[in-house]
Amino acid sequence: MLGSDDLVAxxxxxxxxxxxxxxxxxxxxxxxxxxxxxxxxxxxxxxxxVTQVDAFTPHPFTVLGWKVGDIAVTLAGLAERGVQPHRYPxxxxxxxxxxxxxxxxxxxxxxxxxxxxxxxxxxxxxxNVPDPTx
Numbered sequence: 001m002l003g004s005d006d007l008v009a010x011x012x013x014x015x016x017x018x019x020x021x022x023x024x025x026x027x028x029x030x031x032x033x034x035x036x037x038x039x040x041x042x043x044x045x046x047x048x049x050v051t052q053v054d055a056f057t058p059h060p061f062t063v064l065g066w067k068v069g070d071i072a073v074t075l076a077g078l079a080e081r082g083v084q085p086h087r088y089p090x091x092x093x094x095x096x097x098x099x100x101x102x103x104x105x106x107x108x109x110x111x112x113x114x115x116x117x118x119x120x121x122x123x124x125x126x127x128n129v130p131d132p133t134x
């Protein structure tokens with residue numbers, strides 16, 4: 001039913017100006033508009049709506065993630081902008097904060113200024129995935 005409609009991603013923030021600065025200036029998303037209720041950004045063609053909330057307790061899981069072509073380059077760029085990866089006990093991460101999944105995908109996590117957990121993922125090349133086209 002919604003398979004052909006555009007997705008809108010939503011994350012909460014207690015400070016829209018701070019969130020707009022982070023998502024625009026640090027992550028490089030295009031700011032579409034900011035109102036008293038939300039900061040709307042373009043995330044590579046997907047609308048990201050950062051919604052104003054009075055109070056917020058961050059969740060202990062990823063709420064928003066990006067698929068990237070080169071995770072090492074992406075993390076280096078984020079580090080230049082002051083973003084540091086999360087370290088999780090029990091998850092073997094390399095010195096850059098990257099965890100390699102059993103399937104070969106590489107993932108790293110970080111937070112926005114409100115404590116929302118965000119991630120970047122570089123997918124492993126998959127030669128055994130069947131072509132879905134007839």
